[in-house]
Amino acid sequence: MIRFYNTLHRKIEEFKPISEGTVKLYTCGPTVYNYAHIGNLRAYVFEDLLRRFLEYSGYEVIHVMNLTDIDDKTIRRSMEEGLSLKSFTDGYIESFYEDIETLNIKKAHHYPRATEFIPQMVEMVQKLEEKKHAYVADDGSVFFKISSFPDYGKLTNLKLEDLRVGQRVENDEYEKEEMRDFALWKGAKADEGDIYWDSPWGPGxxxxxxxxxxxxxxxxxxxxDIHCGGVDNIFPHHENEIAQSCAASGDRFVNYWLHNEHLIVNGQKMSKSLNNFYTxxxxxxxxxxxxxxxxxxxxxxYRQKLNFTFESVSDSQKSINRLRELKRRLSLxxxxxxxxxEESTSRLYHDFTQKLGSDLNISGALGALFTWVSSVFVLLDKQQLSKDGAVRGLKALETLDHILGVIEEKNPSLDTEIETLIKKREEARSAKNWSLADEIRGKLANMGIILEDTPKGTVWKRGT
RNA sequence: GGCGUCGUAGCCAAGUGGUAAGGCACCGGUCUGCAAAACCGUUAUUCACCAGUUCGAAUCUGGUCGACGCCUCCA
Incomplete structure (x- = not known):
């Protein structure tokens, strides 16, 4: 059984797809005005885990992630750089794809760009207008009329009367009937140059x-089935999406809303001024x-704040090294x-999937994995593992790595300089020239390469 | 003011009614030219605090303290 914490009901619920065997997944993607930072990437890694686990569990997942290439920031930045909106955002979309690949995140099946769906958006706004859920303001903007949608606030659990009128609202330059209404279509403004599209309400x-x-x-x-995003999107973005979508279609829109918590760095919110902002x-x-x-x-x-530190990355590298060491030993x-x-791997599969099925309890799943890892190392040390068992163990590591995506190394090759040094050290060791051997080992350590001398030769691994 | 999350060993972190997983670090040992890796052993009578429910609570209830997020465009 798979269960998820559904923000819509603020509780953990059993997951049941709308049509058996298929999961339709939508995840909020990047606004492409800059390189993704690790906080953004945390969200994508979480969604990747979700998707890989669903696929591992036998579902076919149809995954869509949007690319926001039209908003205040893409407009402003592209104009500052003197580039067309498209060529400006193209660059960041390219680097977004690179980042995704680097982090071994499975690509979504569709990456729609907002600017490629303008006609459909106009159509939907028109529909909302027809259904009296929207109104046009003097400047050619169209707003969603929240008072026309009684369910508004369901996701957020906010009572509209309780919303505090913040300073940000005063900055809103568009004219709307009620403060809480939000823009469906924004009338073109003089300082936005030629970045506009024609519509029944004029350019915008x-x-x-x-x-x-x-x-x-x-x-x-x-x-x-599922819609994901960061917690900051719960309000207003997802609340508004629900209002628009349900008002337009009369359908239920989304069954499960999953939101990831933010990432902080060294206990503080990531920001450029604190100099802890990392891409x-x-x-x-x-x-x-x-x-x-x-x-x-x-x-x-994913629902826990993640405190990102360099120490935690170093710990992670060591955990990965432990898994890789097991893989190496098993192969011998x-x-x-x-x-x-047979018994221990089937228990591992069971525990691992059962933990992940419980609202993606990755810590519990990793706990199960490492408990198993230790037990296999013991057998290896005692020479009590059969070739058959080793093959089964390797298979288990490979299978679970389909979900984790960290054991297999993308670029395991070393540059020739390092290989030469290792060879030199081997020669020094055969000549029992220990001081030279140690000197080379120290040199490699400074380069982030750790050496281990085994009966079958020297192996290297990444240190950090 | 409203809504919500969280507080478990030096650090990260699971467990949510039956007597504290796992990772990293540390210390002692085996192994090793020395290391590293791996293994063996040690490492929370205790889960922010107080009270209550219960045969039994880190887990449920009430309260206190502390940290944090959102409340109009930030994953």
Missing amino acids: RPGWHIECSVMSTYYLGTHF LRDLLDKNLSPEAIRYTLLSTH VENIEGDNL
């Missing part, structure tokens, strides 16, 4: 919320491995006699 551009409603519905229908590239430049970064983002439960087993691991 879509509001933020409408894009997700349109693009999710386009690919997944008016009623689908993936920043971390790779510090010689951290993609797998260790992925493990760090993955290994904290030749014994005919011994434990075949």
Whole structure:
């Protein structure tokens, strides 16, 4: 049984797909005005775990992630850089795809760009207008009339009267009847240059919320299974999506809303002024491995704030090394006699999936994995593992890595300089020139390479 | 003011009524040229605090203290 915490009802519920065997999944994607930071990437890694686990559990997952390429920030930044909106956002979309690949995140089946769905958005706004859920303001903007939708506030559990009128509202330059109404379509403004589209209400551009409603519905229908995003999106973004979508279609829209908590760095909110704002590239430049970064983002439960530290990445690397060491040792087993691991691996599969099925309890799942890992190391040390068992163990590691995505190494090759050094050290060791051997080992350690001398030769691994 | 999350060993963290998983770190040992890895052993009578329910609570109830998030466009 698979259960998830559904923000809509604020409790853990059994997951049942709308049509058996298939899960329709929509995840809020990046606004492409900058490189993704590790907080963004945490969300994508969580969604990747969700998707991989659903697939592992036998579901076919249809995954859609939007790319927001039209909003205040993409407009402003592209104009500042003197680029067309498209060429500006193209660059960041490209680097987004690169980051996804680096972190071994499975690609969504569809990455719709907001600017490619303008006609559909206009159509949906028109529909809302016809149904009296929207009204046009003097400046050519169209707003959603919240008073026309009694269920508004259901996801957030907010009573509208209780909303505090904040300072941000005063900055709103659009004219609406009620403060709480939100823009479906924004009338063109002078300082936005030629970035506008024609519409029945004059030139303008879509509001933020409408894009997700349109693009999710386009690919997944008016009623689908799971919608994910960061907790900050619960209000207003997802609340507004529900209002628009349900008002337009009369359908239920989404069954399960899953939201990930934020990532903090060294106990503080990530921000440029605190100088703790990291993109993936920043971390790779510090010689951290993609797998260790992925493990760090993955290994904290998604509804828990993740405190990202360099120490935690280093710990992650060590955990991965332990798994890889087991893999290496298993591949050397030749014994005919011994434990075949049949019982322990089937228990592992059971425990691992049972934990993940419990609202993606990754810590519990990893606990089960490492308990098993230790037990296999014991058998290896005692030479009580059969070749049959070793094969079964390797298979288990490989299978679970389909979900974790951290054991298999993308670029296991070393550059020639390191290989030469290792060879040199081997020669020094055969000549019992220990001081030279140790000197080379120290040199490699400084380069982040740790050596282990085994009876069958020297192996290296990444340290951090 | 409203809504919500959280407080378990030095750090990360699972467990949500039956007597504290796992990872990292540390210490002692085996192994090793020395290391590393792996293994063996040690490491929370205790789960922020107080009271209550119960045969029994980290787990349920009430309260206190502390940290944090959201409340119009930030994953």
